[in-house]
Amino acid sequence: MTAFETPGDSTRVRPRRRADAERSRTAVLDAAVRLLAERPDAGMAAIAGAANVTRQTVYAHFGTRDGLLEAVADRITGEAMAAMDEAEEDGSTALDAILRLQDIGWRLFERNPVLLQLGSTRAGADVDRARHEPVAARLTRLIEKGQASGEFDSAPSAPWLVAAVTALGHAAGDEVGADRMSVEEAATWLRTSTLALLGVRLRNSAP
Structure with missing residues (x-):
């Protein structure tokens, strides 16, 4: 003063x-x-x-630039969570909701390739895990719903399926980052692999 x-x-x-x-x-x-x-x-x-x-x-x-990238990722994650909230409120099946969540995530990923630069360090990976905790909680809720309704295989535990679906998403991102797949190819195979993992393809093909 x-x-x-x-x-x-x-x-x-x-x-x-x-x-x-x-x-x-x-x-x-x-x-x-x-x-x-x-x-x-x-x-x-x-x-x-x-x-x-x-x-x-x-x-x-x-x-730092890394600090700015983290803030950008937080902004994009917030947009994704808002879109996921809206998608989950329409009373769709657990399977439809999970596939829609993946589609929302990949559309944001396609529009924001800078996300590939995150998580490359130990600190970045830790922050990335914390950022995905709300998504994991949402996946857990949807998978438990799908198992209870008979949409998904009830034998594997929900936490295992959440971990596996999340790992598939990271693997798909890594393939895009290494230029071994396009975003469209990775999204297609992530969807196919997710259906198989949850037991959906096997159940739907049973006589």
Whole structure:
């Protein structure tokens, strides 16, 4: 507080600065999501330019490029969870819901190839696991529902099936990241493998 400010003036300035900082951070994150969808290798300077701020501002908000990537992943995950909430509310079968969740995830993955850069380090992998915990909880609920209704094989435990379905998703992402499969091919084989794992293909083909 300066000699020309009253205590009330100082109190008003601090919330305004916080609001300005939050708007600046949101603008950087919005720009990063847009630019990284087009150029997954875009650096901090390019992102700063897209957000109409200085590079120092980007670093002030996110610290490092990895920190910014994590924030981008959190934003994308939030969008995915909102879409999954909407998809699960329509009363569809457990199988339809799981396949729709996979489709939502892969559409976001296709639009945001920068997600391939995450999880490459131990710290990144730990954060990635924490980010997927809500998805695992949702899968557990849907698989238990499908087993109770007879849609899925009831012999394997639900936690095992959740772990296996999740591993299939990571394997599909790895194949895309290594350029051994296109996003479309990986999504198709992930769906086929998921159906087989849950026992759906075997049950549907039984006489």
